[in-house]
Amino acid sequence: MSTDLVLLAVVMFAATYPSRAVGLLAPGIERLPEPAVAYLQLVGPAVLAALGAVAVMVVQPEGQDPSFHVGIEWLAVAVCVALVAWRRNLLIGLVAAVALVAIARFAGLAALPA
């Protein structure tokens, strides 16, 4: 059983822990400069949206350049986003997205992922 990514987990811990600990262990840093706070507020939505968009819209068949992809996945993530915005419950959105894609693929209305 592979354990290579355990080291990656340690690297990610090292990248995460300081953000969690800085306020609790360095009490002088309770108030950040306003521009830093404003930027930090926006980083999460930007990174997450970038990850989701690239995963849905960009495909790269082996040995070829990346290309723009349009498919049932767009509808699935749109349904997920709408449900999360409405119900504020991510799990409901994920279940709906998976169900939509699975039904479409079983019915032959959508292609399997490359």
Add this chain to the structure above:
Amino acid sequence: MRQDVPALKLREAHAAIPEEDSRRRLIVEALAIGVSAAGFGFVYGLSAREAGFSPIEAMAMSTIVFAGAAQFAAVGYVAGGLAWPVIALLTFLLNARHVLYSAALAPWLRDVPRPRRAVMAHLLTDEAFALSIGHFRRVGRTDERGYWIGAIASTFIPWNLATLAGVLAGGSIPEPGRFGIDIIFPAAMLGLAVGLITGRREIVAAFAGAGIAVTWALFVSPDLGLEPSVGVVAGGIAGPAVGLLVPRALADEQARLGTPESAERYAMPGSHIDAAHEDETHR
């Protein structure tokens, strides 16, 4: 003692509920969030398995990193062949919001011995922040046991147990693509982004981040011989800068992350704190 920290001011205004009553409510909320975290942890396990993580690797992520969004993102990074230093940078960016939670909780936890604060920091998640600061405000003082209950019962235990169940179940699904398992990752990323939006600046940053990332992946990465997923770095760094171009007067910001008020409206994944708060308001 400093008097300008928001949590300390609010402490005086919300000191009406006995500790036992508040702790009972905390436990109910923690269990409710725990159910949701377990479901999310399960799909994380499935997703990690599909990306080729072994059970040990998936579990190492859930115990050592213990950050849902970053873990989901790591599934995509690894599948996309991203270099580890880039993964570390993106993880840092993605989890930088914890600085806001940590700073907001600091005035409440300053009397807790430093070694225990060090462990508390590892367990500080969106959910732990929302539950604990809501509890502290209700009782009007620090309740260390309340923090542990919120952090461990609501998230750490259900998240890890569900990860194990998901990664083991994922290995037994013959054609995961047919069941739509591949959609979990992008849907989770965009769903989590929605949970972090508190105003128009976040919306602009999210659209800009997505647009820049896709454009980079399609047109810049091939020319530079890079993986398409490197576009995520460009979008993640430049997107917030675009969002900041929205004037504060037009931002329509509601309950910024890290403020005690945000705990009342924000508890991803799940809406249980919202529901509990609304029930109390309408009573």
